[in-house]
Amino acid sequence: MTEAAGRAFREAAVSWRTVWNELYPEDNNDPHDDDYVTEMHRLRGLIMAQAAETETVLGMILVRLDPGQNVARPAGQLLRSIRQRLDEQRRLHWSTSLDLIYDAIKCRNKAVHRPVEVGSSWLPYSTGDGGEWVPVITLMCGQEYDVQDLRRDLALQHRATAEAVRLLRSLDG
DSSP states (O other): OOHHHHHHTTTOOOOHHHHHHHHOGGGOOOOOOTGGGHHHHHHHHHHHHHHHHHHHHHHHHHHHHOTTOOOOSOHHHHHHHHHHHSOHHHHHHTHHHHHHHHHHHHHHHHHHHSOOEEEEEEEEOTTSSOEEEEEEEEEETTEEOOHHHHHHHHHHHHHHHHHHHHHHHHTTO
8 A cells, every 4th residue: 555545544635746756756756745734634624614604504595585596506606696686785785795705705716626735845964864855835826825824714714604694694684
């Protein structure tokens, strides 16, 4: 069993680069330190789970606005349908909240569809006998991105869920 396959039994994310390097070590590609980004992957999972909560509420809002609607569709489509069905007064009143929810949907899409990249540098041992790869930067979407960025993204998801719930509740009265 390869090292990557063994990690799968630890319930850890394994980069495609790690799998490639283990299957084809002769290619001498830079390593990807999967353990280094474990917390980033955990946060990405929480972002996805929280986004699913918001998506559920968006479906409930749409059904409240138009009971015949199919809500088995992506959050972006649900949000578009909600905007179309809100009367002008409600749309103006909730515009900031709807924009926040839209931003959270875009953020969720980035967390789902963009892999985490690890940039490493080769650090030779002071003895002159070999060295090791040391992670120095993490990237998403080709830009520096780290645990703190993902924590902010998760907080955005929490705010989006709260705003969706407030909008849903406002439809009661």
